[in-house]
Each structure stands twice: as C-alpha cells, then as structure tokens.
Amino acid sequence: MLKLFNTLTHRQEEFSPQENNLVKMYSCGPTVYDFAHIGNFRYFLFIDVFSRYLKYKGYKLLNVMNITDIDDKTIKRSNERGIALNEHTKEFTAKFLEDLDLLGAEHPSKIVAATDHINEMIDLIKALDKNGLTYINEGSVYYRISAFNDYGKLSGAKISGNISGKRVNVDEYDKEDARDFVLWKAAKEGEPFWDTAYGAGRPGWHIECSAMAMKYLGESFDIHCGGVDLVFPHHENELAQSEGATGKQFVKYWIHCEHLMIDGQKMSKRENRFFTLRDLTKQGFSPLAIRYSLVSVPYRKQLNFTLDGLRGDETRVKKLQDFRRRLYKSKCESGSSAQISYSIKKAKEAFEEAMDDDLNTSSALAAVSILESEINKAISSESLLEDDKKAALDFFGKVDLVLGIFGEYKEEILDTEIQNLIEERLIARKNKNFARSDEIRKYLAEQGIILQDTKDGTDWRRA
RNA sequence: GCACGUGUAGCUAAGUUGGUCAAAGCAAGGGUCUGCAAAACCCUUAAUCGUCGGUUCGACUCCGACCACGUGCUCCA
Numbered sequence: 001m002l003k004l005f006n007t008l009t010h011r012q013e014e015f016s017p018q019e020n021n022l023v024k025m026y027s028c029g030p031t032v033y034d035f036a037h038i039g040n041f042r043y044f045l046f047i048d049v050f051s052r053y054l055k056y057k058g059y060k061l062l063n064v065m066n067i068t069d070i071d072d073k074t075i076k077r078s079n080e081r082g083i084a085l086n087e088h089t090k091e092f093t094a095k096f097l098e099d100l101d102l103l104g105a106e107h108p109s110k111i112v113a114a115t116d117h118i119n120e121m122i123d124l125i126k127a128l129d130k131n132g133l134t135y136i137n138e139g140s141v142y143y144r145i146s147a148f149n150d151y152g153k154l155s156g157a158k159i160s161g162n163i164s165g166k167r168v169n170v171d172e173y174d175k176e177d178a179r180d181f182v183l184w185k186a187a188k189e190g191e192p193f194w195d196t197a198y199g200a201g202r203p204g205w206h207i208e209c210s211a212m213a214m215k216y217l218g219e220s221f222d223i224h225c226g227g228v229d230l231v232f233p234h235h236e237n238e239l240a241q242s243e244g245a246t247g248k249q250f251v252k253y254w255i256h257c258e259h260l261m262i263d264g265q266k267m268s269k270r271e272n273r274f275f276t277l278r279d280l281t282k283q284g285f286s287p288l289a290i291r292y293s294l295v296s297v298p299y300r301k302q303l304n305f306t307l308d309g310l311r312g313d314e315t316r317v318k319k320l321q322d323f324r325r326r327l328y329k330s331k332c333e334s335g336s337s338a339q340i341s342y343s344i345k346k347a348k349e350a351f352e353e354a355m356d357d358d359l360n361t362s363s364a365l366a367a368v369s370i371l372e373s374e375i376n377k378a379i380s381s382e383s384l385l386e387d388d389k390k391a392a393l394d395f396f397g398k399v400d401l402v403l404g405i406f407g408e409y410k411e412e413i414l415d416t417e418i419q420n421l422i423e424e425r426l427i428a429r430k431n432k433n434f435a436r437s438d439e440i441r442k443y444l445a446e447q448g449i450i451l452q453d454t455k456d457g458t459d460w461r462r463a
Numbered sequence: 464g465c466a467c468g469u470g471u472a473g474c475u476a477a478g479u480u481g482g483u484c485a486a487a488g489c490a491a492g493g494g495u496c497u498g499c500a501a502a503a504c505c506c507u508u509a510a511u512c513g514u515c516g517g518u519u520c521g522a523c524u525c526c527g528a529c530c531a532c533g534u535g536c537u538c539c540a
Contacts (some may be wrong), residue, residue, distance in 0.1 A: 028540075029540090030540080031538095031539080031540095036540085037540090039539095039540060040539095040540050041540085042540075043540040044540075046540090071538085072538075073538080073539090155535085155536095156466080156467085205538085225540095226540070227539080227540030228468095228534075228535080228540080229534080229535075229538095229539055229540065230539080230540070231535080232535070232536075233536095233537090234539090256540095257540065258468090258534085258540095259533085259534070259540075260540085261532095261533070261534095264532070264533085265532085265533080266533075266534080293475090296475080296476085296488080297475080297476070298476095298477085300468095301468095301469080301476085302468080302469070302533065302534080303475090304474095304475070304476090305475095306474080306475075308474065308475085308489085308490090309474070309475050309489075311489080311490095312474080312475070312488070312489035312490070313475085313488085313489075315488090315489065315490095316488060316489065319488095319503085322502075322503065322504095323503090323504095326503075326504090354477090360477075360478095362475095362476060362477050362478095362486090362487075362488095363477050363478080363486075363487080365477095365487065365488075366477065366486050366487035366488080367486095367487085368487090369486090369487050369488065370486085370487075373504095373505090376503090376504060376505080377504085377505075379504085380495090380503095380504055380505070429498075432498070434498055434499075437498085437499095438499080438500085441500085441501095445501095450501070450502080451500095451501080451502095452500095452501060452502050452503080453496090453497060453498095453500085453501085453502095454496080454497090454502095454503090455496075455497090459502085459503095461502085
C-alpha cells in the first residue's frame with residue numbers, strides 16, 4: 001500500500017485514487033524563460049519516478065503538466081532578445097523537453113501551455129465573479145480572499161493576518177487587502193495582452209493552473225505536485241480559485257518536493273553555485289549519473305548536491321551497468337537455489353516497501369545494492385543458476401522501470417577487422433608473444449575498444 | 464521577527480509507534496584475477512547518531528534549552 005505525505009493534512013496517508021484504477025495528477029511545470037537548472041530537474045525527476053512507480057503499482061496514470069509561457073520573466077527575456085514572446089518560450093520549451101529526454105524522464109501524458117488556455121481562464125474568472133469572489137480595480141481583476149473561508153488551509157495558519165513589516169505593496173496593482181492576488185492583469189505598455197470580457201490584459205500567475213488542471217482532470221482530482229516553494233502562495237491561491245469556483249474539493253493529495261542545495265547552501269547565480277544540465281554534461285558528467293544523484297535522495301529531504309558526490313555517482317552507475325552486463329553474460333547451469341531465490345524475493349519486498357513508504361528511494365537503492373552484492377558472489381563462485389539469473393534480471397529490470405538508473409543495455413557488435421585482431425591477440429598470448437599482444441591491445445585502445453582478459457577469454461567494451 | 468525543516472561513519476545518506484540491528488553508496492586500506500595491465504569482484508576499517516539537560520528499567524529515536532545550517536513569509540521546482 002502506497003503511503004504519501006500530504007501537505008494538506010500534514011501527515012502520511014494511504015493513497016487511493018477517486019476512480020478505482022485511474023490516477024489523475026497535475027504537476028506544476030517549468031516557466032520557460034531560460035534553461036532549467038538541476039534544482040528544477042530534481043523536481044522533474046521526482047515527478048518521473050513517482051509516475052513510474054504509480055504505473056509499477058498497476059495504476060493507469062493521466063499526468064498533466066503545464067508550461068508557463070507568460071509571466072514577468074518570459075516577457076522580460078523575450079523583450080531583451082527583441083523577439084516575440086512565443087518564439088522565446090517555444091525555444092525554451094523545446095530545450096526543456098530535450099533535457100528531460102537526456103535525463104531519461106518520461107514525458108507527462110499531456111503538456112499544456114498557459115497561453116493556449118486564455119478562454120478557460122476567463123471562464124474561471126467569470127465563475128469566481130458569479131460567486132462574489134472578485135473585484136475590479138483599474139482594469140485588473142482581483143481575488144477577494146476575505147470572501148473565501150478556507151483560505152490558508154493548505155499552507156497553514158501562518159499567513160493569516162498581515163505579516164508585519166513584510167507586506168508592502170510590491171505589486172504595482174492596487175488591492176483591497178494586501179493578501180488578495182490578481183487574477184487578470186490589465187494590459188501595460190510593452191507587454192503582450194489578450195482582448196477579453198475583462199478587457200485587454202494578461203493572466204495572473206495562479207489562474208493558469210486552476211484552469212488547465214480542471215479542464216483536463218476535472219473539478220476534483222487525485223494528486224497535485226510542485227516544489228515546496230509553491231505551497232504558498234501559488235498552490236494556496238490555486239486552491240482558492242478552484243474551490244471558490246466549484247465548491248468542490250479541488251485536490252486530494254498535495255505533494256511537494258524539497259529543494260536542492262549545492263555544497264550545503266542555496267543555489268546562487270551570483271556566487272556561482274548554480275548548474276544547468278548543460279553545465280554538467282560539458283564537464284563530462286553523464287546524464288545517467290546526474291539522474292542517479294538527483295533520484296537517490298528521498299524527495300522530501302533537501303538534497304545536498306556536490307560535484308564530488310556526482311563523481312561518486314558516476315562510479316556507481318558504471319558499476320551498476322557493469323554488473324548488469326556481467327549478469328547477462330554469466331553462464332549458468334539450469335535450476336535455482338533456495339538461497340538466491342529467497343534473496344531475490346526479499347529484495348523485491350524491500351524495494352517495494354521502501355517505495356511504498358512515501359517513495360523512499362534511498363532505502364530502495366539499498367535493497368538493490370544488497371542483492372547486487374549477493375549475485376556478484378554467486379557469479380564469482382560460479383554457483384548462480386539459470387532460473388535465479390532470470391529472476392534477478394527480471395527484478396533489476398523492474399527496478400529500472402521505476403528508477404531508470406541502469407541505462408541502456410545493448411549488445412554491440414564489432415566489425416570483423418577488430419574481431420580478427422582480438423582472435424590474433426589471443427593466439428599471440430597463448431604463444432607468449434606478448435609484444436604482439438600488447439601492440440594489438442594498444443592499437444584497439446586507440447580505436448576506442450578496451451580489452452579485458454578474463455579466464456574465459458577476452459572481453460571488450462567501448463571506452 | 465514569525466513559521467517550518469534538518470544536524471547519523473571522510474563525503475552523500477537510510478532508519479526512530481523508545482529496548483537486534485545504526486541500512487546502502489562513494490572514498491580509504493587489503494586481497495583475488497592477469498604475462499603485465501585494465502576492468503570487475505571480494506574483504507576490512509570507520510559513527511559516544513549536533514551540544515547540554517530531562518523523562519524512562521532503557522533513547523539516535525520522547526520532552527526542554529542551546530548552537531549550526533536550510534527553507535517559507537516577496538518571484539522561484
């Protein structure tokens with residue numbers, strides 16, 4: 001039974017979807033003003049692993065993610081570049097998806113852009129209007145928080161009342177109450193706008209998620225995800241907009257992913273503590289190791305990202321790949337052993353138990369390591385049997401379906417020239433002609449083929 | 464200032480309805496294999512569980528204080 005920590009109730013709850021086998025989930029997506037950074041990807045990989053595990057558990061998943069392609073930052077950047085807003089945002093949406101692919105993250109079932117849903121937002125504002133939850137001031141439409149009783153139920157009482165000394169009128173729009181937020185911003189010079197029933201303007205930050213989530217998932221659905229920083233005000237306001245319009249519970253489980261830190265401190269562009277995916281791949285790190293790093297710490301813990309740690313994870317994923325390769329290639333007698341099959345069963349239980357416990361990936365990985373070590377011993381002592389090998393491969397395959405940490409395994413084929421050289425070298429070695437043997441090894445190394453001599457012959461791999 | 468969270472071996476970290484475990488990975492040391500390598504594998508080392516008190520027969524796990532770090536209260540994954 002999967003248990004999840006629900007921000008709304010502030011405790012761990014057993015998960016069960018509204019419709020018996022179908023999970024409906026909304027994940028807050030990127031604001032496409034620039035490249036996403038690894039902090040963003042920590043979250044997106046959490047969504048990936050979470051989604052994969054739901055499928056692993058046998059659920060059907062409808063996962064919608066938004067692309068925020070209209071806000072202060074996207075406007076600012078596109079103006080700086082002197083290109084149209086949507087040209088700018090299309091470009092960075094594409095980069096975002098490329099990065100997801102690179103990290104082996106599955107795409108959500110639906111990816112939707114805010115600017116494609118202006119009508120839905122206006123309709124939602126109308127519904128709020130009808131319920132007396134809005135007011136207009138100088139062409140902008142505001143949400144009147146005092147008229148919504150449940151305001152604050154997601155983030156807690158902490159925002160009730162004025163926050164002394166901190167709340168200034170940062171927004172250049174006028175509000176009745178400092179806590180009110182804008183639904184529709186009146187058009188300003190130099191900004192894109194849409195002509196609507198509420199005049200020319202552009203959407204406020206929160207309205208897109210309410211409108212799109214309800215359009216694709218219904219007025220009430222199962223899971224809503226985001227980074228912890230979104231709990232307030234974004235999700236609190238989203239909830240207020242949605243429930244204020246429908247009178248129904250908007251979301252049952254609110255799930256929030258913790259932030260990532262670099263060297264124990266907050267990311268900071270100014271102090272050069274900041275990485276995009278490209279920054280890291282340029283330094284030679286593999287996307288797989290980056291994925292492993294970001295996935296290996298449970299999502300509700302702050303993740304301390306360090307380059308030293310990443311180097312370690314680089315080694316780790318390489319060992320995982322070597323291990324799987326070794327297992328594939330191991331030659332086994334038929335049959336199975338009671339001990340190994342018990343260990344495999346245990347590992348599977350431990351893995352699922354860990355993941356069921358609010359997606360404890362760290363503990364799940366421990367289960368993998370323990371079995372890995374045991375299987376390795378069996379291979380070394382040539383005591384691994386065929387059925388156990390199959391069961392083990394099956395288990396690691398299932399793990400990989402969820403965590404995606406083994407990378408691709410493909411049987412590569414060498415061209416015959418290289419094949420022949422390897423043969424020739426074997427013969428040379430047999431005749432103790434080591435000069436020739438080393439010559440061939442050196443030559444192949446230059447071709448990117450690394451040879452490894454084993455007692456069963458010569459193995460090779462690409463550098 | 465207010466609110467919340469974290470502090471476990473060199474590093475990344477799991478674990479706590481209080482009484483077997485203080486997982487696992489990386490690093491480090493040793494070994495197996497090899498003509499030599501490389502890779503891989505095996506073994507070992509290491510934590511008074513932030514500090515100081517309290518509760519208890521017994522606390523890493525509960526309570527209090529303190530220190531450090533982080534986050535939110537403003538745009539943010």
